[in-house]
Amino acid sequence: MVEVAFFFGAIGAIGGALAVVMLRNPFYSVLALVVHLVFLAGLFLLLLAQFIAVAQIVVYAGAVMVIYVFVAAYVGGIEEPIFDSSPKLRIFGPVLAAALFIEISIAVLGSSLIALGTDGVATVQSGFGTPEAVGTLMLEDFLIAFEAASLLLLVAAVAAIVLAGRKDESTVSEEPAGAGEAR
Amino acid sequence: MAIEWYLVLSALLFSIGFAGVLVRRNPVVVLLCLELMLSGGALAMLSFSRLHGDGDGQVFVLMVLVVAASEVVVGLGLVVAMFRRRIPLDVDEMKELRG
Numbered sequence: 001m002v003e004v005a006f007f008f009g010a011i012g013a014i015g016g017a018l019a020v021v022m023l024r025n026p027f028y029s030v031l032a033l034v035v036h037l038v039f040l041a042g043l044f045l046l047l048l049a050q051f052i053a054v055a056q057i058v059v060y061a062g063a064v065m066v067i068y069v070f071v072a073a074y075v076g077g078i079e080e081p082i083f084d085s086s087p088k089l090r091i092f093g094p095v096l097a098a099a100l101f102i103e104i105s106i107a108v109l110g111s112s113l114i115a116l117g118t119d120g121v122a123t124v125q126s127g128f129g130t131p132e133a134v135g136t137l138m139l140e141d142f143l144i145a146f147e148a149a150s151l152l153l154l155v156a157a158v159a160a161i162v163l164a165g166r167k168d169e170s171t172v173s174e175e176p177a178g179a180g181e182a183r
Numbered sequence: 184m185a186i187e188w189y190l191v192l193s194a195l196l197f198s199i200g201f202a203g204v205l206v207r208r209n210p211v212v213v214l215l216c217l218e219l220m221l222s223g224g225a226l227a228m229l230s231f232s233r234l235h236g237d238g239d240g241q242v243f244v245l246m247v248l249v250v251a252a253s254e255v256v257v258g259l260g261l262v263v264a265m266f267r268r269r270i271p272l273d274v275d276e277m278k279e280l281r282g
Contacts, residue, residue, distance in 0.1 A: 021203035097202030104194040122236030149249040156253035163260035
């Protein structure tokens with residue numbers, strides 16, 4: 001049963017990931033990433049990370065993807081010919097990725113797990129992965145990281161306003177012409 | 184279910200995202216492929232967290248979520264700024280830092 005659920009989730013996650021890379025329209029790529037994240041949240045549930053799975057769906061597939069959809073719609077669906085980058089990258093990109101996959105697999109399966117020397121998956125107590133457990137860890141053991149994260153989010157919000165905000169009147173008057181041209 | 188399957192899956196997701204970053208030219212899609220790489224890393228951390236029966240990895244994944252959200256906000260802000268200044272949305276064309 002667990003195996004069936006794992007392969008269902010894995011096939012969905014890989015399919016979504018491939019669709020993100022292969023689809024031409026960036027808008028469809030965003031939607032494919034939502035599919036990928038939902039299947040990945042299912043895999044997180046199999047790993048007993050209930051809180052992370054729900055946070056993934058609410059924060060990622062809900063909030064972050066809305067920003068992506070908005071920006072993809074704002075800049076317009078540029079139909080990019082797939083694999084029309086420079087010929088070197090077109091060949092070497094997938095080859096390098098395959099090499100990286102083999103390399104990581106060897107590193108993780110061949111040496112890391114042996115070096116860790118664990119015998120099988122550990123048994124966990126009943127509260128593992130619940131909001132209570134994660135919250136206790138976060139507010140007791142990782143309090144500094146938690147505070148740093150809040151500061152980072154504030155800085156990112158300010159940075160987005162500074163980057164995307166309108167600078168002066170000339171930019172505002174230019175913009176309609178530019179937007180019309182780009183469409 | 185052996186934990187190796189999850190680790191191979193995370194490596195595969197990371198590699199797919201890596202290929203996308205190299206091959207695609209639209210900056211929005213490049214950011215999406217970066218998300219794929221991050222989710223591969225998050226899956227690996229959760230696998231090790233499950234392997235050791237230790238919750239620390241789950242807190243790490245939450246931190247990854249926060250950093251990814253910040254990165255998305257700044258990256259998409261850059262994309263919108265490029266669009267406003269009518270810079271072509273093509274990462275191969277971006278050769279200079281000066282706006």
